[in-house]
Amino acid sequence: MTRSRTPWTRPLRALAISVVALGATLVAPGAAPEPAPIPTAWEFEFDAGPLRLAYVDVPGVGSRPYFYLTYTVTNYWSADLLYAPDFYLKTDEGEILRSGENIPPVVTAEMLDRLGNPLISDQISILGNVLEGPENARSGVVIWPATDLDVDEIMVFAANLSGESTVYWTKDRESGQRRRSVLRKTLMLRYETPGDLANRGGEPLELVDTVWVMR
Numbered sequence: 435m436t437r438s439r440t441p442w443t444r445p446l447r448a449l450a451i452s453v454v455a456l457g458a459t460l461v462a463p464g465a466a467p468e469p470a471p472i473p474t475a476w477e478f479e480f481d482a483g484p485l486r487l488a489y490v491d492v493p494g495v496g497s498r499p500y501f502y503l504t505y506t507v508t509n510y511w512s513a514d515l516l517y518a519p520d521f522y523l524k525t526d527e528g529e530i531l532r533s534g535e536n537i538p539p540v541v542t543a544e545m546l547d548r549l550g551n552p553l554i555s556d557q558i559s560i561l562g563n564v565l566e567g568p569e570n571a572r573s574g575v576v577i578w579p580a581t582d583l584d585v586d587e588i589m590v591f592a593a594n595l596s597g598e599s600t601v602y603w604t605k606d607r608e609s610g611q612r613r614r615s616v617l618r619k620t621l622m623l624r625y626e627t628p629g630d631l632a633n634r635g636g637e638p639l640e641l642v643d644t645v646w647v648m649r
Contacts, residue, residue, distance in 0.1 A: 470598060475599075480621055481507075487583075490545070499579075499632075519557050521591065559574075592620065602615045623643070624642055
């Protein structure tokens with residue numbers, strides 16, 4: 435399992451809140467935004483299971499490959515937190531897939547059956563408040579269609595794990611006008627996947643990096 439951070443003690447949480455005012459921070463044009471060294475807002479602890487490839491028979495379509503990732507979120511903050519899963523998968527070929535999109539219900543049901551753990555929820559069922567403490571941790575699974583199996587790198591972006599955000603300004607090349615965007619603290623998991631994945635079976639993909647980014 436990949437742990438995103440060590441649980442805070444209550445004094446450290448209080449210190450972070452007192453030192454940094456909650457809310458968005460203005461970033462100068464051209465500056466590369468990065469998460470604050472000490473979290474400035476609520477944050478879940480995120481434990482990632484392995485990213486794997488699986489084939490599922492879809493009625494009327496046949497056997498199709500899917501990427502899937504199991505995970506656990508834990509709330510060590512001093513209040514209940516709403517968890518709304520939002521995951522994206524990006525390949526080095528530039529393809530970006532949002533979890534849950536173009537996933538037939540039969541695929542989700544089949545993957546939950548294969549996992550054989552009644553405590554793992556699908557992306558819809560896990561939505562809701564997470565109470566404080568490890569005894570209230572929630573586990574889930576996210577699924578993407580594996581439309582390209584000949585890739586060398588995969589990145590998974592897990593959003594809605596933190597309340598930290600940043601206002602980021604860019605300049606439009608054509609009009610010269612400034613554009614305002616809001617970037618949010620997001621956990622990035624990077625996997626190396628050299629070669630064709632078609633014959634890999636259920637072997638976990640190699641996780642090489644886990645880092646917080648503003649996205």
